Amino acid sequence: MALSDEIAERLLTSIIDGHYPPGTLLPVEDELAQEYSASRLTLREAVKVLRSQNIVRIHRGRGTYVNAPDQWTALEPMIRAEARRPGGTVSEKLIEARELIEAGSARLAAVRRTEDDLTELAELLEEMKETAGAGDTDAFVDADIAFHQVIMRASGNAFVPLLFQPFGRLLVDGRRETSAVPQIRENAIAHHQKVLDALRAGDPEQARQAMEGHMAQTADDLRTHVLKSDG
Structure with missing residues (x-):
């Protein structure tokens, strides 16, 4: 698994576990990169994975926000969220x-x-x-x-x-x-x-x-x- 995919998975787990509830603004890129011991580029790719599944949305100039599970477009993450x-x-x-x-x-x-x-x-x-x-x-x-x-x-x-x-x-x-x-x-x-x-x-x-x-x-x-x- 690529590092960006691994980080995307860890971010998703934090979202499902309630660490970042729906509507939450994710920490800034530098802070997340430091938390996951990754480069900003790798972190950006991880967020892109979640964005492609509509798990998060990006507002230019404001940051990255978590969407509610009923807005997600990938079945497996949604099932995991529903199971909780x-x-x-x-x-x-x-x-x-x-x-x-x-x-x-x-x-x-x-x-x-x-x-x-x-x-x-x-x-x-x-x-x-x-x-x-x-x-x-x-x-x-x-x-x-x-x-x-x-x-x-x-x-x-x-x-x-x-x-x-x-x-x-x-x-x-x-x-x-x-x-x-x-x-x-x-x-x-x-x-x-x-x-x-x-x-x-x-x-x-x-x-x-x-x-x-x-x-x-x-x-x-x-x-x-x-x-x-x-x-």
């Missing part, structure tokens, strides 16, 4: 994003899936049932995520699976957060069965509705069993 917010808003927003993408994926998969896809989905659903009964949350989450990945792949659109890659760890943590509750695991299994039945029937509208129902149940489970207990 309290109150479960990240999990709820993630479910909303999943619904937008996965309902459409299920609709496409209903007419494009193969028999091999259906077989794999059935096997993963059985694995979810077995691991739920054994109380193995990690294995349940692995099977759950794999089930959805098969559907996205079966959509026949190579861009769809890539849309979730930036969420990475956040997606896994969100599933683990809800799947740790036995009742939520039972609800998930029932809705996965409905999705699989719709895909077997080759009915795009039924598949879309089944996935939307699954997402709605997931959001309700989060509010009822996880966020409520946290409060």
Whole structure:
């Protein structure tokens, strides 16, 4: 990693950690260069990286200011910033994003899936049932995520699976957060069965509705069993 990129990453971490909240004027160039033991040119390049993602903005003659995360144009930094917010808003927003993408994926998969896809989905659903009964949350989450990945792949659109890659760890943590509750695991299994039945029937509208129902149940489970207990 280039030194300028490393400094940009360290600056971003300071911003996400709240050291430089939205609207804050960053220290002057000389001060930051001294803090990070870098030349002014290297520091300038680091700030340029953040500016390209709209994490900061430059006002001529006034300095460099931090923008709010909802103005940032890079997904990974925004996810990191959202993950630091309290109150479960990240999990709820993630479910909303999943619904937008996965309902459409299920609709496409209903007419494009193969028999091999259906077989794999059935096997993963059985694995979810077995691991739920054994109380193995990690294995349940692995099977759950794999089930959805098969559907996205079966959509026949190579861009769809890539849309979730930036969420990475956040997606896994969100599933683990809800799947740790036995009742939520039972609800998930029932809705996965409905999705699989719709895909077997080759009915795009039924598949879309089944996935939307699954997402709605997931959001309700989060509010009822996880966020409520946290409060």
